[in-house]
Every structure is written in structure tokens, then in C-alpha cells.
Amino acid sequence: MTSELIIKDLHVSVNDGEKAVLKGVNLTIRQGEVHALMGPNGSGKSTLSNAIMGHPHYTVTSGDILLDGESILELEPNERARLGLFLAFQYPVAVPGVSMANFLRTAVSNVRGYTDQAPPSNGSSQQKTIGSNLMPMRDFRKELLEKMDEFNVDRSFAKRYLNEGFSGGEKKRAEILQMAMLQPKFAIMDETDSGLDIDALRVVSDGVNKLAGPGLGILLITHYQRVLNYVQPNFVHVFFDGRIVMSGGAELAHQLETQGYQWVKDEFGETELVKA
Numbered sequence: 001m002t003s004e005l006i007i008k009d010l011h012v013s014v015n016d017g018e019k020a021v022l023k024g025v026n027l028t029i030r031q032g033e034v035h036a037l038m039g040p041n042g043s044g045k046s047t048l049s050n051a052i053m054g055h056p057h058y059t060v061t062s063g064d065i066l067l068d069g070e071s072i073l074e075l076e077p078n079e080r081a082r083l084g085l086f087l088a089f090q091y092p093v094a095v096p097g098v099s100m101a102n103f104l105r106t107a108v109s110n111v112r113g114y115t116d117q118a119p120p121s122n123g124s125s126q127q128k129t130i131g132s133n134l135m136p137m138r139d140f141r142k143e144l145l146e147k148m149d150e151f152n153v154d155r156s157f158a159k160r161y162l163n164e165g166f167s168g169g170e171k172k173r174a175e176i177l178q179m180a181m182l183q184p185k186f187a188i189m190d191e192t193d194s195g196l197d198i199d200a201l202r203v204v205s206d207g208v209n210k211l212a213g214p215g216l217g218i219l220l221i222t223h224y225q226r227v228l229n230y231v232q233p234n235f236v237h238v239f240f241d242g243r244i245v246m247s248g249g250a251e252l253a254h255q256l257e258t259q260g261y262q263w264v265k266d267e268f269g270e271t272e273l274v275k276a
């Protein structure tokens with residue numbers, strides 16, 4: 001069965017409900033589809049991705065998010081991940097002391113249900129207890145190395161501390177590797193506000209093109225049209241002032257490239273539009 005992620009008249013506020021950011025978002029993504037969401041800075045794109053993943057600072061005030069007909073609003077982020085949602089964070093935080101490999105092993109173990117298994121109770125060493133509800137190291141390592149080779153990620157990367165001193169391109173490589181390991185049904189990828197440099201752009205587009213297929217639905221969020229020169233979306237949505245104001249095919253992205261967002265502003269009203 002093809003899975004469906006449905007965002008239904010979603011209203012989201014921030015700052016303990018003081019500021020309404022999303023004002024009725026409607027969007028359906030099916031496995032196998034690539035959707036691009038484009039809009040000016042401050043229009044609420046990252047708020048949408050945070051709300052989909054259940055970030056605690058974002059309050060859904062009305063509407064719903066349904067995965068195969070079931071609301072996910074009451075689920076914790078890790079539970080959403082287990083249902084097959086993946087969010088590539090816009091600003092990945094540096095986590096000192098956690099290697100890429102350890103981080104990935106924990107994430108994969110959560111998504112694949114290893115963390116449900118109770119650790120053995122009969123007096124084993126602490127080391128064993130810690131490892132007992134994770135994917136076995138041998139299997140994990142084998143799979144990780146395979147994926148690193150497949151996605152052209154240098155093997156030394158596994159030992160690096162998470163995001164510590166990662167370049168923009170390396171952060172994106174880490175995200176793609178994570179996606180390759182977790183094999184989500186839906187991936188929400190939020191480009192950084194400053195855009196991607198050419199290295200990062202290639203990493204993202206090559207990765208997305210390799211990962212795209214019938215099992216994966218992608219929501220590619222971007223301010224800039226550039227990434228869409230390398231990734232061909234099935235649908236393009238123009239996002240403005242907390243909602244989707246227009247949807248179309250790839251041609252819409254080119255219209256935004258040549259005309260900018262001013263015409264969107266002219267057509268859809270006066271708000272605090274931050275100019276690119």
C-alpha cells in the first residue's frame with residue numbers, strides 16, 4: 001500500500017500560542033512523490049517542518065497531520081520517526097562527545113524497534129546492558145560501511161563527533177547518510193536560510209536522486225530555486241504568509257527564479273515579507 005502524509009488545514013503558533021505562523025496549510029504527499037515547497041524567508045516553512053516532526057515549541061492550534069489516516073499529533077518525535085517520518089534539521093546542533101556512528105546506531109535502533117527490547121536483568125556487565133537494546137554492532141557496522149560507500153561518504157566520517165566543526169556540505173552528507181540508514185517513508189528536508197554552497201547542493205541533490213523511489217515521499221523546502229536545477233520535483237508549492245498559495249509543476253519553480261517573490265506578495269497581500 002502506498003503511504004500518504006496528509007496535512008489538513010494546519011494552524012500552528014509559536015511563543016506559547018502568542019504568534020500564529022501557519023494559517024491553514026493543506027498538503028498531501030504520497031510515497032514516491034517529490035514535492036518542493038518554496039517561499040520567502042519568514043513565511044513559515046521551517047515552522048511547518050518542525051510541526052510535522054512534533055517539535056515542542058510549535059503548537060498545533062487546529063487542523064491535523066495524518067499518516068495513513070491516523071493522526072500523529074499526539075505522538076512524540078521519536079514515535080513519529082518510527083512510523084517513517086524523517087526530518088533533516090535546518091540547524092543541526094553540535095553534540096559534543098557523540099560520534100556520528102553512535103548517533104546513527106541509536107537512531108536506527110529506535111526506528112527498527114531494538115530499543116523496545118528490555119536489557120537483560122541477570123547481572124551482566126554494564127557495557128552489555130547498554131548495547132543490549134541497540135542494533136548489534138556487527139550488523140550495524142556492516143550496513144553503515146555499505147551505505148557510506150554507496151553515498152560517497154568518507155569512512156573516517158563515522159568517527160567524527162556529531163556536527164562538531166562540520167562544514168555545510170558535511171552536515172548535508174550526514175543527513176543523507178542518516179536517511180539512507182533509516183529508510184523513512186517520508187523525508188522533510190529544510191534547506192538552510194542562507195542556502196547551500198555548491199558542494200552541499202551537490203551532496204543533497206545526488207543523495208535525494210539516489211534515495212528517491214517508490215518507497216519515499218520527499219518534501220524539499222527551499223527559499224532558492226537552485227536545488228531544483230538538480231532535483232526534479234513532481235509538484236512545486238508556493239508558500240506565503242503561513243499557507244500554500246499556489247501549486248503546480250516544475251515550471252512554477254522557474255517562474256519564481258525569474259520573477260522572484262514580489263508577484264506573490266502583490267497577489268497575496270501585504271505582510272512582513274522579508275526580501276531575499
Ligand SMILES: Nc1ncnc2c1ncn2[C@@H]1O[C@H](COP(=O)(O)OP(=O)(O)O)[C@@H](O)[C@H]1O
Nearest residue numbers: 014015021040041042043044045046047048057
Ligand atoms: N521558535 C520560534 N519562536 C518564535 N518565533 C518563531 C519561532 N519559529 C518561527 N518563528 C517565527 O515564525 C515566523 C516564520 O518563521 P520560519 O518558520 O522560520 O520561516 P521560514 O522558514 O519560512 O523562513 C517568523 O516570523 C519567525 O520569527
Ligand SMILES: [Mg+2]
Nearest residue numbers: 045046090193
Ligand atoms: Mg526556514
